[in-house]
Amino acid sequence: MDNGGLRVAGKIPGGAVGRRMGVMAAIDSAGTGAFLSVSAIFLTRSVGLSVAQVGLGLGLGAAVALVSTVPVGGLADRYGPRRVLVAVSLWRAACYIVYPFVGSFAAFAALVCVLGLVDKVAAPMEQAMVSQAVPAKQRVRTMAVMRALRNLGFTVGALLGSVALVADNWTAYAFILFANAGSFVVMAAIAARLPLAAKAATARVRREISFRVFANRPFLLLTGLNAMLTLHMTLLSVGIPLLIADHSQAPRALVGPLLLVNTILAITLQVRTSRGSDTPAGAARRLRQAGLALAACCLMLAFVPRLGAVPAIALLVAAMVALTGGELCQSAGGWGLSYALARPGQEGAYLSVFSLGVAAQQIAAPVLVAAVVQTGTVGWLALAGLVTVTGLGAPVTAAWAARSARPDGSDVAGCETSCVAQSSS
Numbered sequence: 001m002d003n004g005g006l007r008v009a010g011k012i013p014g015g016a017v018g019r020r021m022g023v024m025a026a027i028d029s030a031g032t033g034a035f036l037s038v039s040a041i042f043l044t045r046s047v048g049l050s051v052a053q054v055g056l057g058l059g060l061g062a063a064v065a066l067v068s069t070v071p072v073g074g075l076a077d078r079y080g081p082r083r084v085l086v087a088v089s090l091w092r093a094a095c096y097i098v099y100p101f102v103g104s105f106a107a108f109a110a111l112v113c114v115l116g117l118v119d120k121v122a123a124p125m126e127q128a129m130v131s132q133a134v135p136a137k138q139r140v141r142t143m144a145v146m147r148a149l150r151n152l153g154f155t156v157g158a159l160l161g162s163v164a165l166v167a168d169n170w171t172a173y174a175f176i177l178f179a180n181a182g183s184f185v186v187m188a189a190i191a192a193r194l195p196l197a198a199k200a201a202t203a204r205v206r207r208e209i210s211f212r213v214f215a216n217r218p219f220l221l222l223t224g225l226n227a228m229l230t231l232h233m234t235l236l237s238v239g240i241p242l243l244i245a246d247h248s249q250a251p252r253a254l255v256g257p258l259l260l261v262n263t264i265l266a267i268t269l270q271v272r273t274s275r276g277s278d279t280p281a282g283a284a285r286r287l288r289q290a291g292l293a294l295a296a297c298c299l300m301l302a303f304v305p306r307l308g309a310v311p312a313i314a315l316l317v318a319a320m321v322a323l324t325g326g327e328l329c330q331s332a333g334g335w336g337l338s339y340a341l342a343r344p345g346q347e348g349a350y351l352s353v354f355s356l357g358v359a360a361q362q363i364a365a366p367v368l369v370a371a372v373v374q375t376g377t378v379g380w381l382a383l384a385g386l387v388t389v390t391g392l393g394a395p396v397t398a399a400w401a402a403r404s405a406r407p408d409g410s411d412v413a414g415c416e417t418s419c420v421a422q423s424s425s
Contacts, residue, residue, distance in 0.1 A: 033157025073352025283336025291391015
């Protein structure tokens with residue numbers, strides 16, 4: 001496993017349960033990769049929607065997800081994450097079965113809103129299931145293996161979707177949409193049979209779903225800081241492609257190879273990068289490193305428009321390596337801190353809130369990153385400063401959150417003192 005690559009699947013922590021969750025992650029991402037590679041083209045060419053209508057519909061779905069994720073996720077604290085994940089997976093399968101038959105903007109908007117009710121809940125539910133399937137010291141490592149398998153599955157799915165793009169007809173696109181629906185059915189079947197042991201704190205049946213997480217100010221602030229560091233997603237999908245296409249001498253065809261660099265590094269190094277993130281102090285250090293790596297990426301991107309084709313290509317490759325380093329560190333740090341700071345009996349609500357920060361970033365960040373690209377050097381320098389401050393603030397905020405996590409003021413696993421101490425190490 002330490003060498004990364006395809007061997008991770010056979011060494012995933014948690015024994016048979018862990019391996020089954022790894023299979024779930026790969027199947028889920030393969031279906032998603034195939035869907036995302038064809039969805040926009042299907043909606044514009046087969047359904048006849050405009051690009052603006054597609055964007056508006058997806059925005060409405062994202063808004064619904066922001067409102068619904070925590071209530072649905074909170075159900076896991078009462079009924080268990082496995083039951084919720086099974087229900088959510090079947091719900092998503094039903095939506096994608098209907099997807100090929102969308103014939104108007106109104107039908108598309110209604111469908112994505114129905115899908116949005118549960119679309120962002122699966123990730124925190126899987127994370128909550130990991131907390132029940134493997135020992136605390138192996139949770140982050142397990143999530144890292146699953147992330148590596150997700151990247152692999154996503155790549156395979158995208159290749160499958162490219163075949164449908166070549167065919168470019170309703171039948172090919174419908175096959176991909178049905179295949180995505182099938183992936184959720186398989187996920188539900190696997191999840192339903194997982195022998196998870198309920199934790200003592202979550203085994204108590206709750207009469208009401210608790211939303212006290214929204215009163216936990218340091219946890220909410222840490223959620224926001226982590227969300228800012230997930231900016232690597234938008235830099236990868238929006239920032240770098242726009243910079244290459246409109247503001248550099250590098251060929252536009254470079255976008256594909258750069259994405260491949262990111263995928264290969266993510267698959268091979270995610271597990272290794274997660275080392276030490278199973279403690280709050282180690283996780284906080286990873287977020288600090290993520291901020292510095294993303295800042296380095298932004299600084300390099302700032303100089304790309306000034307260079308000729310060959311040096312611009314070299315700098316873009318270096319920037320992609322830095323971005324991927326930030327991605328790997330942010331993922332590991334986010335997993336470690338969300339596990340450590342989720343209060344017993346409220347893991348579903350806490351993990352759902354933590355994931356909401358990522359969802360909010362995905363809505364707001366494209367506008368920010370597009371503005372940075374248009375602004376040029378000043379914008380990139382400002383963004384580099386922002387992610388630097390965010391990364392440096394993570395250990396301090398983690399320590400504050402740890403102090404608030406216990407009524408007696410004691411820290412979580414030593415985070416109160418060591419989170420801050422390690423921020424300068």
